[in-house]
Amino acid sequence: MSGAGKVVEFDSLAGDIQELIKAGVDARTYSYSPYSKFKVGAALRCEDGTICKGCNVENTAYPVSICAERTAISKAVSDGKRKFVALAVIADLDDTFVSPCGECRQFIIEFGDIPIYLAKTSLGTVFETSAANMLPLAFAILNNSEK
Numbered sequence: 001m002s003g004a005g006k007v008v009e010f011d012s013l014a015g016d017i018q019e020l021i022k023a024g025v026d027a028r029t030y031s032y033s034p035y036s037k038f039k040v041g042a043a044l045r046c047e048d049g050t051i052c053k054g055c056n057v058e059n060t061a062y063p064v065s066i067c068a069e070r071t072a073i074s075k076a077v078s079d080g081k082r083k084f085v086a087l088a089v090i091a092d093l094d095d096t097f098v099s100p101c102g103e104c105r106q107f108i109i110e111f112g113d114i115p116i117y118l119a120k121t122s123l124g125t126v127f128e129t130s131a132a133n134m135l136p137l138a139f140a141i142l143n144n145s146e147k
Ligand SMILES: [Zn+2]
Pocket: 067, 068, 069, 100, 101, 102, 103, 104, 105
């Protein structure tokens, strides 16, 4: 993964970002993923400073499943929040960071070009990117005044 972001040390990140990533690590523990066994957590920092957490929730009818990122955003919107300042996504693969799927990228950018931090539970290094970096030329029909 290169070009769309950079790898940074967890310890070099601001305290509020470290807190957000740790919230995503916690959310991951609640993952309901009996089919893939692939646990993902997400944590969304809202403009009011609160954090909305999400995990992936799978279903025996696989396409019905929902990713951690969309769970977190849906929880926030359901609580009346629409302005977000950062998103952390946590999954564990040995050799790479896990980035949001295409469906989630579209879901995220609906709410703006927010910074995104891809992390592992080990917290050693983090891949720092943004919604627009991950989805250039995103589909959009509303201008910002309509949101
Ligand atoms: Zn997804």
